[in-house]
Amino acid sequence: MDTMQKKSRNHSKLQQNFMAAKQMSLTLLVDKERNKVIYAESGKDFVEILLSFLTLPIGTVIKLSGKQSKMGSLTMLYKSLEELDLEFLNTKACKDMLLHPKSSAEELYKNLPLIVNIGATYRTKYYICSLECCVGIHRLVSTVKDAPCLCGKKMGWRVPEEKGDLNADGGDGVFIEEKMRFMIRDDLKISVVSSWKSFALLKKFGVSDTSVLEEMNVNVGEEEVLHLLKRLLLSKTPLTDVFLGELNVGKRVDLDLKVTALDSEEMVEPQTEKEICTEYSKKMIVKLYQNKLSKKVLYAEAGEEFADLLFSLLAFPLGSIVKCLGGRTSMGCLDNLYKSVEDLNFKDCMKYEEYKAMLLDPKLPPYFGTKNQLLQIEEQAPCPMAFSRVMRSIGLSTMNQKFPDAVTELGGSFVAGPALFMVTDELVVKPLSPMLGVSFLSNFNIPVSDIEEQIVWMGEKEAMSLLGASLISNSVLTDVFYHKRPRQMETKPNRRMFSAHDFI
Template sequence: MTDIQLQSISLKVLVDKEKNQVIFAESDNDFVDVLFSFLTLPIGTIIRLTRSQSFIFGTGCMNNLYESVDKLDVKHLCTPVCKTMLLSPRSSAETPSRNLKVNIDDMDPIQYYICSSRCNQEYSYKKSSYKNVRCQCGEMMQKGLSIKSSNPANGEQGVFVKETTSFMISDDLHVTLMSTMTSLSLLSKLGIKARSSIEERTVNIVVLHLLMSLLSSETPLTNLVFLERVIVDQIQFDPRNMTQPIDERDAEIDKKKLRVKLMVSKSNNKVLYAEAGEDFGDLILSFLTFPLGAIVDLLGGNSPWQCVNKLYKSVEHLSVGNYIKSDECKNMLIRPKLAPYFSCDNQLLGIEEVYLPHYSEFLNPKLLNARINRGGGFLKGPKMFMITDDLVVTPLSSISAIYSFNVPLSDVEERVVTVGKKEALSLLKASLFSKSALTDAFSFNLSLKKPKQEE
């Protein structure tokens, strides 16, 4: 881990000495800003930061997706930069996050790149947010333009919450306003009657460890204060509760469907792998670019990460103006968008991309045709890909596929499914908390009949 990732932040906590348990913490805006900023981090960034601790997403398939991209030959990607975008996705809150007291995202500060040669007037000095994008003039964009960190408007401090606000944070990271009555009520609820059984402590919390605990435990503060390590609680995954209702405003999105062939074991209705084009591959790989808060939003605030849910609902309940600095800050946390150019044509889940006011000045790093500003995908087509049940993505090879079967060949059957928003949402949830993502996501229609052979 880098020195940046091991940075800590001071926190005052009240502990139950008898139970070795954190009752609650008191904090100013600095700690809460850091805590809330976790909602803006893309999944791929979290994996990159915690890669040495693979158990963070060990119950699901996200690590496999990340490793698949890492191993994928760039010839299968629309541009070489696509690999960087998936392995180190940018956050749409990257600019305000530069003002956090501790920012664990160790990517270089935002800077734009231009080509080394002097573009003619037609191209007007196009810029890219990624290095080694090919300019319209043919040169690679490698010259960096550093952007200085901006000071908050009118000298106002704080990133997401007001500087003057003080907060209480429970052990499961529910954030509320400082209140004596709330703290007394919490003590009473825990059966604490004597002051002799409690103690105030000031501790240093390693911010990266806090992020890891947030995603892997229901008592992250207690774990970090008393055990000084990340503890993994077993997250229960229920494949029977896979789908979420589609809002009326998403009806237009759900009209788009992808067609996917599944190779299935007839004896147990288990998916062995999927054969699909680059459109379905883009859908799967784009999960790495989704901010944590956007995933909770898609799941209706009811993700299997209980502490993330508490954090998310804390932001929802804090009013704008008094405590949250602005509507823009609040939406940045509970409905975070994708960073510019990270949206795919076949994303299906309707997460918006941040709009750059001057899109015409930038190049889309996913597209070789630099005259097109938006859209595109990560995988180059037309191409068929093989996606295993645990979401290992590789170019399709019939020989490799045959040798991957762990069932008799006579037990293998091809079935076809269509994927819209409901199925994509089920697949996203399964990819986070199941080792059999395809089987769990498509369990409701694996009873489809074998397709007729083409004549």
């Protein structure tokens, strides 16, 4: 009886700790006259929430933002996938994998309950077809219920999860040492607390009279974390937006995404066939249809490889995107957050060097890489699994859900082929239909005589440029393939006028 009462008390205490972990306190230094947060001061808990954002896939951020998402053209790409018929995907699981992408840091989130509670992640469930087959024959496990086993049966029996201690209050930290305290600027530059840095910030913002300053204690819960995640990618002042938002709504500093994209010097010129063939890289052919007067791409026509490349972007973690683009995404304060991790000394702040690497270069989860990937983002190796039974452990192989059959190796693709797709300038992806192309011209009142065709080659450089433009622009194809070289394109031999008979 005493043992049962003790377990009950422990369980009650665990529940109380978990509820308390749903909120954390934060101290803000506010300029009352400007209604602006100068900086926030906190321990590890709040900073770890911010750092964990770097491990979240972009598709997860779009999903959490809902109808309010303003992430360049990636929001339209996400909606296109939602509406795409399953016949154009290799398996039903492919759509779910990209609409609800997983994070390679999933196991660490159990110590960050606020991240779990906003729906940013979920525990992976595992299924087998039967105990006999799992233990003695094929030894396969699936992350999708009712996937076909090699024996022909459906894998519908859920494997019980191993019971572990729930560290609801974060314990001694996930990424950061327990006793560290930090200053977080309004633009999410993070540093270890320092009086000198505090004075320097006051000087930077022209605060000479400290009577205009006020300390403000705020609670951070699920709503604030979700709001911070959204503002992180759109604003230069996310702390002010979230905690002083009601008074500051008219002063928010949202990015002019269109101008940022068009002024970018990072857009590369599309490679010619000769350039592609001299490099060791994959290549794709994309056919552009563009308005020769407005110098704007209307849409592209491409095979399933290009559609697969685009949809796979939704699984990219934010930290990997920043790394790919050299720390210059132009997305709100994301670059500042990334740079803060680079500058933090892991010997003093970070618990383990590999955790710092996880934040700066997060990998794709197992089986989220594709054969059509042009960008150098590493894929995490499948975690070894075992089924314990009667004093012995049976090794299991996890299935790659991108294949309709029971396959365990990496690779494959999300989009089925052969198939042709239409991709608009803002990354709306649809199965190719000539009638849809005619309707496109009609809707925009564009004469057929004003349309021309250009064939371009998509290599790693173009894919990098496309990734950068998709984050901040609503005219991605124009920015990547047309905006930087209108004169050269006028003389390219593979460019031809578009005539009416091409529609017939």
